[in-house]
Amino acid sequence: MSQPITETVSSREDPSEEPLLQIRDLQVGFETQRGMVPAVRGVDLTLYVGQTLAIVGESGSGKTTTAQSIIDLLPGTGKVTGGQILFEGRDLTTLSAREIQAVRGNEIGYVPQDPMSNLNPVWNIGFQVEEAIKANNIAQGKDARLRTIQVLQEAGLSDAADRLKQYPHQFSGGMRQRVLIGIGLSSRPKLLIADEPTSALDVTVQRQILDHLATLTRDYGTSVLFITHDLGLAAERAEQLVVMYQGKVVESGPSQEILANPMHPYTQRLVAAAPSLASRRIQSVRHRDPEKAQIFSEGSLDDALIARAAERESAAPATDLISVQNVSKLYRIRKQGFKHDDLLAVNDVSFGVQRGTTTAIVGESGSGKSTVAKLILQLEGITSGKIEFDGQDVAALKGPELLKFRRRVQPVFQDPYGSLDPQYSVGNTIAEPLLAHKVGTAKERQARVRELLDQVSLPSATRYRYPSELSGGQRQRIAIARALALKPDVLVLDEAVSALDVLVQGQILNLLTELQTELGLTYLFITHDLAVVRLVADNVCVMQKGKIVEAATTDEVFDNPRELYTQELLAAIPGGDFEFGR
The missing domain is CATH 3.40.50.300 (P-loop containing nucleotide triphosphate hydrolases)
Structure with a gap:
């Protein structure tokens, strides 16, 4: 070499x-x-x-x-x-x-990584931008306020003057990031x-x-x-x-x-390991000369990814374990006095999740995909429609039946930092659902913890450590181990890899695939990243503004996207236009 x-x-x-x-x-x-x-x-x-x-x-x-x-x-x-x-x-x-x-x-301007933690939650947006402008001696007094509006407009906030008194939590992630970019470029740095x-x-x-x-x-x-x-x-x-x-x-x-x-x-x-590049390679293999899609000869994951895509295409259809039928969710947003606004977060959504497969729900923030996951998990009540799990209406489940349902359907949340209790050791975290459902003796629970750590490829000694002592990828493995503790049939993965590095992302996706094969799991995969979907999903539902605008197999969505919105999502995959070759 x-x-x-x-x-x-x-x-x-x-x-x-x-x-x-x-x-x-x-x-x-x-x-x-x-x-x-x-x-x-x-x-x-x-x-x-x-x-x-x-x-x-x-x-x-x-x-x-x-x-x-x-x-x-x-x-x-x-x-x-x-x-x-x-x-x-x-x-x-x-x-x-x-x-x-x-x-x-x-x-030299600087745009930091996390827009939420780098904007002060107790100060309004206008004050924070104006503070930076004054500190850099760009303008003072009324001129500083006018410059603040100009900076935010240049950063892409067309209604900047109306938003000066709003706070960071009232902005979306993209809007917060625009504010930081505006601050970073406010003095026209070199x-x-x-x-x-x-x-x-x-x-x-x-x-x-x-x-x-x-x-x-x-x-x-x-x-x-x-x-x-x-x-x-x-x-x-x-x-x-x-x-x-x-x-x-x-x-x-x-x-x-x-x-x-x-x-x-x-x-x-x-x-x-990069999902965006791996997705592109799969497309290259399926539509052009396979030799051109291989970046390097040794150590590539391409063969496994391409074989997995072929298996999905040839697999026989399975029965629906989860059936979502004309489901809607209406939120009432309180305003001043007795007034309120109605927000239809999920609008007449229908789809099925086949047993032993992975169904992905993709869309932008605010499209309603996480709300659908909450409705399936019974963390939110359905406004109208019906959700069936293994033939049972989940909205009608009460008491012991609901507890039994929760054992069979487990969530893995987006943030591996926020979803683990910092005061619980890893062993206690994984054993918590076993304890809550009164499964086994203390000795049996500890044996199950060791078994689960082995399943997610972590050493047994990890059970004595705390979340603060683990990396992001290790924490997400712990979250998956906890979800598997009760031997569920379904995992609902809400942006489970979006906060992870590329290499760690690849490890977690491979782990999920291996566990699905080994344990016969069914996955509902919530994500905004179509590149990740290409690697793991059998079927895809594309959501926009509370509705499913396109639903098909993964290969159909990538090969022949029907809707303009889906085409835009595919076009936005980083590196999607890169032509591979030696």
Whole structure:
């Protein structure tokens, strides 16, 4: 195998052109009780004026730490221990706190990862944007308020003047992200650092945000340092790519070249695991020369994915275990006084989930897909219609019958951080449903916990640990183990992999497939990511504004999408236009 590319990233042929940002042998560490722990080890990269460069890698690879060190925003005890960060020839590591503060915001903008935790929930949006404008000495007084409205309008909020007094919780995820982008670009910086700016957003909203960001940065002449774990997204949005692993740059160069011919084993793993790219490869195999769809010969998951798609296509139809018939859900939204608004979240929805298969419900945020899951789980009452599980009307179940139903249908929620009690050990978390349903003795429950940990590929000793001691992928495995504790027939997975890194996402999807084969499980998979659907689902229901606008087998939806909305969802898959080849 040829050696990985490790030279400084550059696509400029003119050697006289000065780079905007040049990082040389950057070393970053975090002070602990056991001494300094290195997080970034000898990173080199170069970014020119008007260029977009993406840093990709899994959690813990050092990509965010590298970005934060540029503007001296390292958390806690983190500090730069070696190397240089040259911005327009100035070494930022030598600047005083006052000097770096003048650079931060004015010359280098920053869009942080999580829009909810990076906007103060007790301050309105207008105040927070105006505060940034005043702090960067862009405008003061009434001019600052006018500039605030202009910034939000430029960020894509057409009714900005009416929204200044609203709070973050009153904005959707996409709107909150637009606010952060507006703050980051408010002073027309020369460089914008965008840290996973769309990781929790729907694919269509993600495309809108990134298209708008690209337009703004092009108009302002801003260079972009883009951080993401999605290789498909990186290839689509950045000319240059830096792959980081365990604090080091393992491969770098033009995005298209790295994706078409990844040299380093870690890059190969990332390419193989990325759902958006795997989905594209399956399409390539089904419609063109299979040799062109194979990115690299060894270690690829393509064969397994393609075989799985073929199995789905040839499988005999099964009976419906879950039947949803003309179901609607109406919410009454209270307003001032005795007034209220009616919100029809689910509107006359019908579909079936066949025994032993995976049915995916896809759509944007607010389309009603999670509400459907809650109705099936009996966490919400049905306004009209009927849901049958194994021939029984679930709305009519009471007492012991409802308890029996809950044993057979278990949920796995989106957030592996919020769905586990931080005060419960892993063992107690997994044993909790056994205890609630009075299953087995204490000794039998502990034996079942060890068995479940083995099923989700975690060591037995994990049962003594707490959620805070586990990674996101490990926590999601614990959530799956807990859901399997009662040996259910159905798992309802609500965005179960959307918050995870690409590699961890691949591991969880493979685990779910293996468990389905081994235990005969039926899955209802709620997601906004059609790329993930391509890998795991047998049937797809596409929801928009509370209605199912298209329902068919996975292959039919991907090969011949009938509705414009479905076509837009497919077109929004990152890297969907990438042509594979050696």
